Structures are given as C-alpha cells and as structure tokens.
Amino acid sequence: MARPSLFCAFLFILTLEVSLVMGAPTNCGPIQATDIDRIEFSLNLEFLEAEFFLNGALGRGLDSFAPSFAKGGPPPIGARRAILNPLAAQIIEEFGYQEIGHLRAIISATGGIPRPQLDLSAQNFANFINQALGVEAGQDAVIRTLLYERANEIVLPYGKTVAEFVNRTAELKNRLANCGIKDEGIIVPQSLGAENRTNSNILSANTDSLSYARTPPEILRIVYGTGSENKPGGFYPNGAGGNIARRYLSPA
Numbered sequence: 175m176a177r178p179s180l181f182c183a184f185l186f187i188l189t190l191e192v193s194l195v196m197g198a199p200t201n202c203g204p205i206q207a208t209d210i211d212r213i214e215f216s217l218n219l220e221f222l223e224a225e226f227f228l229n230g231a232l233g234r235g236l237d238s239f240a241p242s243f244a245k246g247g248p249p250p251i252g253a254r255r256a257i258l259n260p261l262a263a264q265i266i267e268e269f270g271y272q273e274i275g276h277l278r279a280i281i282s283a284t285g286g287i288p289r290p291q292l293d294l295s296a297q298n299f300a301n302f303i304n305q306a307l308g309v310e311a312g313q314d315a316v317i318r319t320l321l322y323e324r325a326n327e328i329v330l331p332y333g334k335t336v337a338e339f340v341n342r343t344a345e346l347k348n349r350l351a352n353c354g355i356k357d358e359g360i361i362v363p364q365s366l367g368a369e370n371r372t373n374s375n376i377l378s379a380n381t382d383s384l385s386y387a388r389t390p391p392e393i394l395r396i397v398y399g400t401g402s403e404n405k406p407g408g409f410y411p412n413g414a415g416g417n418i419a420r421r422y423l424s425p426a
C-alpha cells in the first residue's frame with residue numbers, strides 16, 4: 175500500500191485542533207460533562223499533536239522533553255522523523271514546543287490523564303488517506319496558507335493535487351463525524367467561500383465566517399476513523415482517555 179507523504183498526514187492532524195462545543199443529547203448536539211472532564215478530553219488531542227509534531231520534526235517525542243506529562247501512558251506506536259524542507263521543519267518544531275506548553279497548562283490545571291496509546295504509524299495514516307480517497311474519490315491557518323500556495327502540486331504517490339487532497343480529507347472528516355459540513359477544502363465552490371464570493375478558503379468557516387465547532391463525540395468518530403465514538407481505532411487503538419471518551423466505551 176502506498177505510504178502517504180507527511181504532508182497529507184499534517185492535513186489530518188492539523189484540522190483536529192478545533193474548538194470544542196461545550197454544553198446534549200442528539201448525536202450532534204452539546205453533551206453533559208464537567209468542565210474538568212472537557213478540559214481533560216482536549217488532552218487527547220494535545221498528546222496526539224505533541225507527539226506528531228515533535229516526532230515529525232525531531233525524531234523524538236514527549237518522553238524526551240517532559241516525560242512526567244505522560245503519567246505512565248505508553249509511547250506512541252510507529253512515530254518517526256519526517257523528511258521536511260527547512261521551512262516546514264522549523265514550523266513543525268515550533269508547533270511541537272507549543273504543544274508541550276498546552277499540555278503543561280492543562281495538566282497543571284486539572285492534574286491530567288495518562289497519555290493514551292497513540293498510533294502514528296505510516297500504515298495508520300495510509301488507512302485514513304485511502305479512506306479519504308477511496309470512497310467518493312492560528313496553526314491551522316499557517317498550514318492552510320502553505321497548502322494553498324501549493325494547491326496545484328501533485329501529491330505523490332496519489333496523483334492528486336494538494337487542493338483535492340484537502341477537499342477529500344475534509345469530506346472524510348465530515349462523513350465520519352456525521353454532523354454536516356464542518357471542514358472544508360482550501361479551494362471551494364463559492365457557496366463555501368467567504369460571503370459566497372471567494373473560491374479560496376484559507377480559513378474553513380461557516381456562513382458567517384465563524385469557526386466551526388465539533389463536540390467530543392464528533393471528534394472521537396473522526397480520530398477513531400470508525401465513525402463511531404463507541405468503536406476505538408485509528409489514532410487511538412485502545413480508545414481515548416478521560417471520563418468523556420471512556421463513557422462511550424462501555425463494554426459491547
């Protein structure tokens with residue numbers, strides 16, 4: 175199976191850093207949870223991002239910089255240093271350090287949770303990318319700008335342009351989350367552009383150009399790659415940590 179370029183992998187990870195909808199019952203509506211549980215839920219994504227950026231840029235992860243943050247959770251599976259151009263390497267290294275800061279802030283406020291088992295293997299990314307291509311064949315803005323500049327380049331080995339890639343990964347996330355359009359490509363029909371007037375779409379946002387928000391279950395459906403908050407997989411082979419994620423993992 176083709177290995178995805180790191181480029182594609184970034185698309186997937188970066189657009190996960192979304193504001194969480196706080197506050198019930200349908201599959202797309204707000205959920206009931208304490209503030210602490212909500213903040214700890216966000217640690218799942220912070221761990222993923224920290225490990226992905228640090229390992230991608232430097233070839234070593236959180237255990238090299240702040241081992242106590244993992245609270246005994248296992249190291250990620252399959253994390254590797256990526257081949258990056260100097261600009262990308264610098265940006266990703268900076269993002270990695272920023273994630274350490276986010277983790278520190280949250281852990282000192284809430285006490286934290288053990289790092290969940292993460293799967294950052296090329297095979298896992300390939301599964302997501304193949305799913306994205308197969309079916310219907312602040313940080314985020316920086317990366318989307320870089321991507322936009324390269325929108326017409328072909329991503330090897332897939333033979334798709336960067337713009338198509340962003341579109342397909344956005345479509346996959348929308349499909350997995352199952353709550354409408356909340357992620358968009360970087361080149362879009364004007365109906366998704368700013369004020370229905372642009373095809374460029376550096377910021378993915380709603381009809382009032384406000385950022386989309388996703389609830390914790392929507393996020394779990396995406397990062398598990400299964401479309402179900404009850405079925406772990408994808409980046410979290412054993413499920414995400416903390417009270418919110420665990421409540422959906424009741425024994426089948």
Ligand SMILES: *[C@@H]1O[C@H](CO)[C@@H](O)[C@H](O)[C@H]1NC(C)=O
Nearest residue numbers: 341344345357358359362363
């Ligand atoms: C993906 O591209 C198609 C064709 O331009 C468009 O109709 C669709 O809205 C795009 N999807 C997203 C999520 O940007």
Ligand SMILES: *[C@@H]1O[C@H](CO)[C@@H](O)[C@H](O)[C@H]1NC(C)=O
Nearest residue numbers: 364365366368369370381382
């Ligand atoms: C843009 O078009 C959509 C329908 O595609 C409409 O609902 C929305 O109000 C329009 N926005 C503006 C600012 O005209």
